[in-house]
Amino acid sequence: MGHAEQQKRRYTPAEYFALEEQSVVRHEYFDGEVFAMAGASKAHNTIAQNLVIALRSALRGQRCQVFMEGVRLAVQENFYYTYPDVMVSCAPADFQDEYLVRQPVLIMEVLSPSTAEYDRTEKFSQYRKLASLQHYILVSQATWAMDWYRRDEAGQWIHRLLTEPxxxxxxxxxxxxxxxxxxxxxxxxxxxxxxxxxTR
Structure with missing residues (x-):
């Protein structure tokens, strides 16, 4: 999802939550700054749906839940909140909260031209701080390409690129x-x- 505009004033977390309750536009929050999120393309929407359908089918019967882009993630409490395109949480505490996910095991982002570099760098740097996170997956909109980052038993992130049908x-x-x-x-x-x- 793209950052459509940056608001000039700084918000407390409580003010941010109040804004989200009233606004028809979702916002990300980072250290007092609030960013409005741009709308998604049809391709973006279709890919996200395909991912959710596959995950819901795979997780049927397990104590895990799949969430789409309208659900907020507390990356760092009172400091950084985002709306990932797709998340999976298997934490019982996340099932109790009506609006927030705090312990995702998987996050998927469908890359947009305006946010692709941010998703690959700064956002991934923040997501890695989530102790629960085991899989971070970036899905291209330019062509068939998916970057899969998996945390191994030693806590290192292993990368695999998928490009073949x-x-x-x-x-x-x-x-x-x-x-x-x-x-x-x-x-x-x-x-x-x-x-x-x-040939040359």
Whole structure:
């Protein structure tokens, strides 16, 4: 989701929560600054739906919940709040709160041109501070490409790039096996096409 505008004044967390209750536009919050979120493209929306459908199917019968972009994440209490495109939480405490997720195991962001670099760098740097987070996945809107970051047992983040239609996002701890072709189904986005090598 893109940052449409930056508000000039600074907000307390309580003021931010009051703003969100009244506003038809969602805002992210970072250290007193509030950022309005831009609308999503149809392709963005379709990809997010495909991800949620796959996750809900995989998690059926498990004590986990899937949330879409309208649910707020407390990245750092009273300091940083965002609206990830897709989240999964298996924490009982998250089931009790009506509006906030605090312990996601998975976050997915569908990249927009205006926010792609931010999602890859500053936002990921903040998300890594979430002790519960095991998977961070960035999904391109430019072509079929998905960056999967997985935290290993030593706490290191392992990266895998998926670009082939037959590539599968295989997250065994969530029971998810999602082919890349299903991520982009009905999105109108074309896979990477390699042309013949150029001669000099």
């Amino acid at each position: 037959a590539d599968i996002l295989d997250i065994s701890d969530l029971g998810l096996r999602l082919p890349l072709v299903e991520v982009y189904e009905a999105s109108g986005i074309a896979p990477i096409r390699l042309g013949p090598p150029t």
